[in-house]
Amino acid sequence: FKECLRMQPENIQVYLQVAKIMLENIYDLPSLFETLPSSARDAAPTTASNMIQHEQRPPFLDLVDEAISYCERAREIRQPSHPRALLLLAVAYSFKARQTSIHTDRQALFQAAINELREAIRLDPYDSIAYFHLAHNLAFLNDVREAISAIETSLRLQPDDKYSLHLYTILLTSNKQMIQAYTQIYKATNEFPDISLLLTKAAVEDQLYGSEQSILTCKEALIVWKNDFEPVMNKQSSS
Secondary structure, eight states, X not given: OHHHHHHOTTOXXXXXXXXXXXXXXXHTOSOTTSOOOOXXXXXXXXXXXXXXXXXXXXXXXXXXHHHHHHHHHHHHHXXXXXXXXXXXXXXXXXXXXXXXXXXXXXXHHHHHHHHHHHHHHHHOTTOHHHHHHHHHHHHHTTOHHHHHHHHHHHHHHSTTOHHHHHHHHHHXXXXXXXXXXXXXXXXXXXXXXXXXXXXXXXXXXXXXTOHHHHHHHHHHHHHHHHHXXXXXXXXXXXX
């Protein structure tokens, strides 16, 4: 790809493809142009117990910085900017923010991601993925009201996206809208028997209906886990 860049230095698609491959290598996801799930590990604030791991710069952040530079170059080449360049740049900013221990730097990176996403949405107001990432980053800045508005727009554009349904549920619970949260997570788990969705459903049920219903859902999650991972574990043990 770097040879392609040398031969086609004004082709923004090459810049975006290089950045996309770098970030996918870090995220280990099928596509960064699909909706990204959040994880508890990603969302966890930096505390005294995990500060040590942030004292030294993780090597993969060099790849993130390189991906950012390619996205920024793509943004400069084409004016007005390509919405996907802005989206990918925002994803990179957000990922870097989640690995940054200094609070002011984290906040600045999340805000930078939000700014890029708002511009991407201005250029392409029908991109549900951009709205999802906007909601995700607003949530990191504790702007729950705006995050809910963004995720609702994302779901209007793509009603059956499981990651958007999951994020919407979490935002509603943080806003103490438990009945509405249960409606969303119930819909999501009916369509997608996913472990993380089922565990979120169990947490909401514990608040609404008590531990008995929550335990039933946890058992369902264990069955899904067994079906998904037991064959893999058996294969590894036999090899």
